[in-house]
Amino acid sequence: MTAALQLTGLSKTFPVGRKLFGGASGRVKAVHPITLTVEQGETLGIVGESGCGKSTLARMLVGLLTPTEGRIEIEGAALDTADPAEFGKRIQYVFQDPISSLNPRKTVRQIMEAPLKLLHGMDRAERGRRIAEIFDSVNLREEFLDRYPHEFSGGQAQRIGIARALAAQARILILDEPVSALDVSVQAQVLNLLADLKREFDLTYLFISHDLAVVEAVSDRIAVLYFGSVVEIGPAEQIFSAPRHPYTRLLADSAPVVGRPLTEPEAKGTELPDPLNPPPGCAFAARCPRATEVCRDNVPPLEPDAGAGAAACFHPLAE
Amino acid sequence: MMAFLRLLARNRLALVGGVMLSLVVLLALVTPLLPLAPPNVTATGDRFLPPFSEGALLGTDHLGRDLLSRLLWGTRLSLAVGFAAAIVAATLGAAIGIIAGFYGGRTDNVIMRGVDMLMAFPYILLALAIVAALGPGLFNALIAVAAVNVPFFARNIRGITVGIAHKEFVDAARLSGMSNARIILTEILPNVIPVIVIAMSTTIGWMILETAGLSFLGLGSQPPVADLGSMLGEARSALITNPHTSVVPGVMILIIVMSINLLGDGIRDALDPRLKSGALSRPMAATRVDRQGAVPAATGAGLLEVRGLETQFHVKDRVYRAVGGVDLAVKPGECLGIIGESGSGKSVTALSVMGLVASPPGIVTGGAAYYDGDDLIGAPYARLRAMRGRNVAYIFQDPQATLHPLYRVGDQLIEAMQVHQPVSNSAARAKALALLRDVRIPNAEQRLSDYPHEMSGGMRQRVGIAMALANDPEVIIADEPTTALDVTVQAQVLSLLDDLRRSRGLAIVFITHDFGVVAQLCDRVAVMYAGRIVEEGTTREILEMPRHPYTARLMACVPELGQGKRKLASIPGLPPVVDRLPPGCAFADRCPKAQPVCREGDIPLDGEGMRRVRCLFPETGLREVAE
Numbered sequence: 001m002t003a004a005l006q007l008t009g010l011s012k013t014f015p016v017g018r019k020l021f022g023g024a025s026g027r028v029k030a031v032h033p034i035t036l037t038v039e040q041g042e043t044l045g046i047v048g049e050s051g052c053g054k055s056t057l058a059r060m061l062v063g064l065l066t067p068t069e070g071r072i073e074i075e076g077a078a079l080d081t082a083d084p085a086e087f088g089k090r091i092q093y094v095f096q097d098p099i100s101s102l103n104p105r106k107t108v109r110q111i112m113e114a115p116l117k118l119l120h121g122m123d124r125a126e127r128g129r130r131i132a133e134i135f136d137s138v139n140l141r142e143e144f145l146d147r148y149p150h151e152f153s154g155g156q157a158q159r160i161g162i163a164r165a166l167a168a169q170a171r172i173l174i175l176d177e178p179v180s181a182l183d184v185s186v187q188a189q190v191l192n193l194l195a196d197l198k199r200e201f202d203l204t205y206l207f208i209s210h211d212l213a214v215v216e217a218v219s220d221r222i223a224v225l226y227f228g229s230v231v232e233i234g235p236a237e238q239i240f241s242a243p244r245h246p247y248t249r250l251l252a253d254s255a256p257v258v259g260r261p262l263t264e265p266e267a268k269g270t271e272l273p274d275p276l277n278p279p280p281g282c283a284f285a286a287r288c289p290r291a292t293e294v295c296r297d298n299v300p301p302l303e304p305d306a307g308a309g310a311a312a313c314f315h316p317l318a319e
Numbered sequence: 320m321m322a323f324l325r326l327l328a329r330n331r332l333a334l335v336g337g338v339m340l341s342l343v344v345l346l347a348l349v350t351p352l353l354p355l356a357p358p359n360v361t362a363t364g365d366r367f368l369p370p371f372s373e374g375a376l377l378g379t380d381h382l383g384r385d386l387l388s389r390l391l392w393g394t395r396l397s398l399a400v401g402f403a404a405a406i407v408a409a410t411l412g413a414a415i416g417i418i419a420g421f422y423g424g425r426t427d428n429v430i431m432r433g434v435d436m437l438m439a440f441p442y443i444l445l446a447l448a449i450v451a452a453l454g455p456g457l458f459n460a461l462i463a464v465a466a467v468n469v470p471f472f473a474r475n476i477r478g479i480t481v482g483i484a485h486k487e488f489v490d491a492a493r494l495s496g497m498s499n500a501r502i503i504l505t506e507i508l509p510n511v512i513p514v515i516v517i518a519m520s521t522t523i524g525w526m527i528l529e530t531a532g533l534s535f536l537g538l539g540s541q542p543p544v545a546d547l548g549s550m551l552g553e554a555r556s557a558l559i560t561n562p563h564t565s566v567v568p569g570v571m572i573l574i575i576v577m578s579i580n581l582l583g584d585g586i587r588d589a590l591d592p593r594l595k596s597g598a599l600s601r602p603m604a605a606t607r608v609d610r611q612g613a614v615p616a617a618t619g620a621g622l623l624e625v626r627g628l629e630t631q632f633h634v635k636d637r638v639y640r641a642v643g644g645v646d647l648a649v650k651p652g653e654c655l656g657i658i659g660e661s662g663s664g665k666s667v668t669a670l671s672v673m674g675l676v677a678s679p680p681g682i683v684t685g686g687a688a689y690y691d692g693d694d695l696i697g698a699p700y701a702r703l704r705a706m707r708g709r710n711v712a713y714i715f716q717d718p719q720a721t722l723h724p725l726y727r728v729g730d731q732l733i734e735a736m737q738v739h740q741p742v743s744n745s746a747a748r749a750k751a752l753a754l755l756r757d758v759r760i761p762n763a764e765q766r767l768s769d770y771p772h773e774m775s776g777g778m779r780q781r782v783g784i785a786m787a788l789a790n791d792p793e794v795i796i797a798d799e800p801t802t803a804l805d806v807t808v809q810a811q812v813l814s815l816l817d818d819l820r821r822s823r824g825l826a827i828v829f830i831t832h833d834f835g836v837v838a839q840l841c842d843r844v845a846v847m848y849a850g851r852i853v854e855e856g857t858t859r860e861i862l863e864m865p866r867h868p869y870t871a872r873l874m875a876c877v878p879e880l881g882q883g884k885r886k887l888a889s890i891p892g893l894p895p896v897v898d899r900l901p902p903g904c905a906f907a908d909r910c911p912k913a914q915p916v917c918r919e920g921d922i923p924l925d926g927e928g929m930r931r932v933r934c935l936f937p938e939t940g941l942r943e944v945a946e
Contacts, residue, residue, distance in 0.1 A: 049805035050776065064490050085496035093494055101487035105509040118496030153893055164491065183660040184832060188876040188889030195886065210805065217878040217885055237883040254810040255880050256835030258862055262814050 002076040004172055004204040005038040005061070005091070010070035012056050016276070028275040030056040032229040033070060035302075038172075040075075043198070043205040045219030045236060047212055047251065051275075053228040054208050058174045061206065063087035074172065089119050092165035096177040098157035102149035108160055109145040115168040130167065137200060138163045138193060155186035159193065166197065172204045179214060191218055212255045216240060221308075224248050227273060227283035230302055234309025244311035246288045282314070290315045326589040333585020339578035343571075347395040356385035358392045359543040367561045380550075380564050381557055384543075390567055393545040398575070400461050400539075400546070401527030407465040408526070409519045412472020417511060419473070420480025421503055431477065438470040446529065450538045457546065460539035464529045472518055479514045483507055513590045520583035524576040531572060547572050604704075605674035606630075608683045608697040617689040621648030622826050623672070623711065623794045628686035628696075630664075630671045633679070639898045641667040643850040644686065646924075647828070651793065654820055654827040656841030656858065658834065660873075662894055664850035665830045669796045671696070673711055674703050690794070709739045712787035716799040718779035722771040728782045729767030735789045754785040758815060777808030784815065788823075795820075796828045801836065813840055834877050838862055843929065846870045849905035850897050856930040866937040869906045904934070912936050 012031040031053040038044045048054045059065040061072060063079070063086070072079050074090045095101035102111055109131070116127045135142055138159045149157060158178060165173055175194065179187040195218065198205060209215045215222055216236050223233040224247065232245040240252040253263075273279050273286065281298050285291040294314050302312040328334055356375070362383035370378040370386075377386040419430040437445070449463035483489065484507065492506045527547075533539040534548025542549070547568045554564035615626040630642040642664045649655040659665040670676045672688045672695060688695045690710060695703065715721045723731060732751040736742055742750070748767070755763035758781040771779055780800060787795055797816065801809040817840055820827050829841055837844055838858060845855040846867065854867040865871040875888035892909040895901060901908070903918040910917070917935055924933040 049807065059490075062494055064493065085493070085498075088494040088496050093490070095487045095491065097487060101491050103488040103492070103506055103510070106505075114492065114495035114497060118501075155893070161491075164495070168495065184876050185660060185873055185890040186893070188878075188887040189891075191887055192889055211878075212806065213878040213880045216880060216883065217887060219884065241881055250807055252880065254806040256806075256809070256813070256833060256839050257880055258835055258838040260839070262817050262839040263810075 003037045004040045006073040007036045009033040013068045043219045045215035045222040046208045048225030052225040062093045091172040092168050092170040093174045094178045134163045175207045232311040244316040245313045247284045330585040332581045336578040336581025350391040355388040358388040389545040393547050396546040400530045404464040404526045405523040408468035412469040413476045415473040416476025417480045420477040421484045434470045434473045442467045455538045457540040460533040517587045520586040524579035602677040605700045606676040607678040621650045624648040624689040626687045629684045637898045649826045652824045654841045656837040656844040657830045659847035663847040665847050709790045711794045712792040714787045714797040714800045718783040739790045758785045794826045798830045854932045866932040867934045868910050
């Protein structure tokens with residue numbers, strides 16, 4: 001079986017600071033080369049804190065950003081065009097802020113029709129039928145179609161965003177913090193809907209979030225991003241209970257859990273390294289209690305461990 | 320559209336301008352139908368007839384032509400040229416602006432530098448140069464006026480477009496297969512049009528003036544055809560002897576430009592989203608208080624005690640009961656958590672205490688907030704101001720928004736102290752340094768001279784906490800202080816707050832939507848739903864055995880770390896809108912245990928001591944929820 005999504009050495013470097021005449025004065029590596037496989041029907045969770053490159057990665061995957069290096073293969077076929085429409089048929093995106101991802105001056109019907117018309121060239125009757133089908137599967141009433149986005153609550157707007165992604169008939173969805181703007185009680189509704197849709201349409205998800213508990217609840221595997229690199233990847237049920245990378249453990253220890261006393265998990269500064277002047281070795285070394293000389297000078301490779309996971313650490317934590 | 324017209328009509332001056340302009344435009348339109356003397360036929364025998372002469376209502380000019388006729392025909396021409404120039408300038412300018420803003424990068428640079436060069440010339444010089452090149456004539460004057468105004472539109476629209484082009488819905492449109500041209504036409508343009516209209520409505524009068532100016536100089540309309548500018552120009556030599564020849568076109572120009580400007584300002588106010596949201600209607604310094612009924616007395620239950628607080632928002636004819644009777648108390652050294660979803664009234668409750676709810680539209684309509692026995696609701700502004708930050712300090716969710724971006728954080732800390740205490744600069748500086756160290760900011764000395772944007776989110780929130788501590792307040796109200804922070808930073812900020820309340824005996828009111836945070840920090844918890852407390856008790860009691868069905872179900876919705884992949888519980892439906900609260904329990908529509916009696920009358924917050932629940936059929940154990 002071919003993988004749904006295969007990334008090989010995908011990286012992104014942004015030029016920063018402009019000199020008077022052309023040319024950038026510096027470069028920031030937002031995403032270090034990432035090699036990753038997402039299997040058909042899998043949900044891969046991606047967690048990381050702000051500035052770790054998870055949104056840059058997601059935008060590259062749907063063609064909104066051109067990768068600096070590396071390649072993206074979807075269901076075995078390479079996608080090297082920088083044309084979002086070409087990506088759009090195979091991979092779609094659900095945005096974090098449901099309201100701002102809908103054009104305030106278009107009706108929901110106009111928003112829903114665009115992918116059907118432009119990506120699949122459906123005629124009017126066919127579009128109407130398809131929209132009705134999709135709305136049914138995301139539990140939205142058809143009477144919503146002639147309203148404008150501002151008339152909806154966050155949860156409803158997010159369903160419209162999901163419906164739009166489904167309309168493109170892509171089999172892979174990038175979910176970029178799809179519930180972090182929603183209230184807890186609504187968040188669960190949307191997450192459960194996503195799980196149902198996945199089963200119904202045989203979808204593959206890339207679920208990006210900063211909320212460890214949410215990611216754990218929906219994912220099969222989880223990749224932890226730090227400073228633009230995958231530092232650990234592993235099965236969802238193990239990665240936070242038995243972390244191998246010290247950063248994963250720090251994340252797991254920091255998440256507020258009912259019944260665990262309040263402790264400061266880390267005494268040192270939590271600043272990320274300066275992206276303009278990245279450290280030569282492991283980016284986490286300055287915060288890491290286990291760091292040694294070798295960590296400060298060399299970048300640890302992502303090496304598979306005994307189980308199903310892999311960690312980029314010279315001194316991984318024991319089980 | 321109707322709402323826009325209503326908004327516009329409410330502005331009296333704009334209405335006057337609109338009526339005046341409509342009259343002028345109407346007159347100009349019907350001019351060919353009116354029984355007027357021919358405007359261009361000279362009759363030198365009748366030169367300089369004064370106004371109200373027979374056969375010439377407004378008199379005649381130096382060639383004996385009827386001024387009324389010339390005025391109306393001239394107005395017609397001036398309006399037509401002015402509007403045409405405005406439309407040409409707006410269309411070209413908007414097209415340039417949208418393209419520059421949408422494509423960005425080099426395209427933007429090249430286009431905008433060109434526009435800058437155009438702007439670098441004084442407009443009249445530029446217009447003169449254009450007319451000189453093309454030759455005099457009204458059409459060329461139109462081109463000149465339009466060209467001179469293109470940069471104004473281009474710059475305005477470009478700015479707006481840059482903002483819109485980075486919105487998520489544009490990315491979504493790309494992924495829906497839209498080409499750039501289609502995105503510009505269907506996604507960007509509809510969002511830019513209000514700005515184009517605003518810019519046009521405020522500049523059209525100016526363009527009519529510029530056209531008149533060129534005609535006045537003899538570069539616009541050519542004799543014998545009249546427009547307002549050329550009429551003025553021809554009357555110039557008789558300004559002293561026969562002033563009416565100048566006054567007639569002059570008054571018309573005044574009327575047109577005045578009415579367009581008044582109407583334009585009105586349109587701008589009605590269309591501009593920033594003005595619509597009330598950003599310019601300055602809120603009062605303290606929330607309005609209009610208490611009905613008796614004020615509940617203090618019971619001495621805590622240092623800060625809120626009794627029966629009711630806060631409403633009056634928007635148009637709707638009344639939103641954001642807070643509908645809340646009782647809270649917090650003792651020194653204690654941390655009270657208020658938990659609820661968005662719209663539950665938790666933030667409004669906290670802001671009402673110190674009169675920080677924006678008025679209009681907010682009004683405190685009942686209850687009291689006692690600080691050490693004194694009621695703060697309705698206290699004079701001077702007293703509130705002396706207490707804000709001094710006795711009761713706030714920490715807000717977004718430290719980026721609460722710190723002033725143009726001042727160094729050290730100066731902001733020092734200012735916060737000097738507002739309340741007569742401390743010298745050096746003493747305040749030393750205290751600021753100590754505060755930054757207290758909130759564990761590394762290199763505090765250097766950080767004092769940082770600007771907020773030079774700090775990370777976690778660091779900024781620490782500065783926010785340091786500022787709250789600056790005057791050694793007794794109560795801190797923290798409104799979702801860690802929601803915008805990463806988990807590792809959140810853990811640090813929480814443990815910092817916990818240390819501070821233990822070491823300084825602070826009373827903390829901690830507002831959040833996160834049960835994990837509540838569990839770790841708070842001693843007691845109040846759960847809010849639709850503006851009221853539905854359950855309160857110690858943190859342990861609530862978390863181990865929630866009694867209100869809402870609390871129980873909300874807790875079940877929260878995924879907890881360490882349980883693997885699973886289906887999550889959810890609450891069907893949405894919270895009620897607080898301007899149409901149902902009678903009885905607000906949660907009844909979403910509650911599986913609701914009975915008809917739940918919807919009938921007010922349900923009291925009942926219980927023993929501090930453990931109370933607002934429910935007729937409270938849960939008896941967690942099992943029940945799980946099943």
